[in-house]
Amino acid sequence: MNLSKERIESLRELLAAGPQRIVIVTHTNPDGDAVGSSLAWAEALRGMGHAVTCVVPNKYPYFLDWMEGIGEVVIFKNDTEGRAATAIAAADVIFCLDFNSVSRLEILSDTIAANTAARRVLIDHHLAPDEGFDLSFSHPESSSTCYLVYALVEALFGVEAISRRMAEALYVGMMTDTGNFAFSHLTPELFRAVAVLVERGISIPAIHNNVYNAYTEGRARLFGYAINRKMEIIENGTVAYMSLMENEMRRFQFQQGDSEGFVNYALTIKKMKMSAMFLAHRKFIRVSLRSRGDVDVNLFARRYFNGGGHKNAAGGKSFLTMQETIAHYVKSVREFAEEGFLG
Ligand code: 5GP
Numbered sequence: 001m002n003l004s005k006e007r008i009e010s011l012r013e014l015l016a017a018g019p020q021r022i023v024i025v026t027h028t029n030p031d032g033d034a035v036g037s038s039l040a041w042a043e044a045l046r047g048m049g050h051a052v053t054c055v056v057p058n059k060y061p062y063f064l065d066w067m068e069g070i071g072e073v074v075i076f077k078n079d080t081e082g083r084a085a086t087a088i089a090a091a092d093v094i095f096c097l098d099f100n101s102v103s104r105l106e107i108l109s110d111t112i113a114a115n116t117a118a119r120r121v122l123i124d125h126h127l128a129p130d131e132g133f134d135l136s137f138s139h140p141e142s143s144s145t146c147y148l149v150y151a152l153v154e155a156l157f158g159v160e161a162i163s164r165r166m167a168e169a170l171y172v173g174m175m176t177d178t179g180n181f182a183f184s185h186l187t188p189e190l191f192r193a194v195a196v197l198v199e200r201g202i203s204i205p206a207i208h209n210n211v212y213n214a215y216t217e218g219r220a221r222l223f224g225y226a227i228n229r230k231m232e233i234i235e236n237g238t239v240a241y242m243s244l245m246e247n248e249m250r251r252f253q254f255q256q257g258d259s260e261g262f263v264n265y266a267l268t269i270k271k272m273k274m275s276a277m278f279l280a281h282r283k284f285i286r287v288s289l290r291s292r293g294d295v296d297v298n299l300f301a302r303r304y305f306n307g308g309g310h311k312n313a314a315g316g317k318s319f320l321t322m323q324e325t326i327a328h329y330v331k332s333v334r335e336f337a338e339e340g341f342l343g
């Protein structure tokens with residue numbers, strides 16, 4: 001990865017100015033990459049003597065509970081003591097990891113925006129980042145933010161600074177954001193980085209088992225139900241979608257993170273180019289989009305669902321009813337296809 005020498009030096013200067021109060025924030029519904037990059041970067045900064053607080057807008061999925069240090073991450077939504085607000089108000093530097101726009105912080109946005117004194121640094125791999133960061137490491141060519149953090153730590157301190165615990169956190173994000181090293185941006189450098197993490201003592205089977213084989217029975221049954229009963233296929237077998245209402249989720253004791261991976265499954269069908277998942281929330285419907293090859297769901301999410309993300313994995317929101325959302329999707333897919341975006 002080509003990190004700008006100038007920006008690395010700016011970052012080095014920023015961090016060299018004595019111990020600072022630092023907050024690391026990441027996106028709503030934090031995933032393995034969001035949490036892994038936050039924990040690893042926090043450890044690197046603490047190693048320099050900084051006081052670091054990691055804040056997430058809402059709870060991370062339970063299959064990340066095992067990660068070392070995750071207990072210290074402050075969950076803004078459940079933070080009755082105001083620890084997050086206090087740390088954010090007092091922060092000298094705010095690192096924004098694994099998201100491209102402050103709006104992705106949702107309930108945490110206003111609190112972050114209120115501290116106008118802190119310097120803001122972006123470390124992210126999504127397309128089209130917001131402007132207005134004091135320093136920005138925006139690398140859409142990186143398969144994960146964890147790989148980006150790895151490259152930053154390497155550039156600043158050398159790989160010797162990577163502890164086993166940091167290596168484990170970094171591997172979680174590299175593994176989850178690449179769909180277990182199956183998606184795009186799988187460069188030789190990424191695998192060299194993984195080799196270094198293995199040298200640090202991580203156990204790939206143990207991490208895999210902790211993340212992917214830790215679901216509840218309810219999740220397994222919900223998955224079966226969703227594929228069997230809720231998956232719809234349109235556009236001559238090339239586009240799929242699936243929806244889950246709140247009562248359906250309750251029936252299977254749904255927990256945050258349980259629907260992770262459902263949207264990808266339709267893409268295991270030959271010929272499938274694009275897949276969507278509509279998950280009902282109290283106030284809106286969360287939209288997840290996945291695609292194969294040249295089909296650009298980042299563009300689709302921006303055009304039709306006020307969202308964004310990556311070329312092959314994006315998301316957005318709908319404030320319509322489920323029925324209207326699905327109708328909007330089907331119509332949008334048709335338009336997208338007519339304009340030649342489905343190949
Ligand atoms: P997921 O479907 O896993 O929630 O999200 C897939 C990708 O799309 C992630 O990289 C995520 O950051 C991005 N994404 C999800 N929801 C939104 C959204 O509402 N707005 C934007 N800009 N990106 C989103």
Ligand code: MN
Nearest residue numbers: 033098145177
């Ligand atoms: Mn990511």
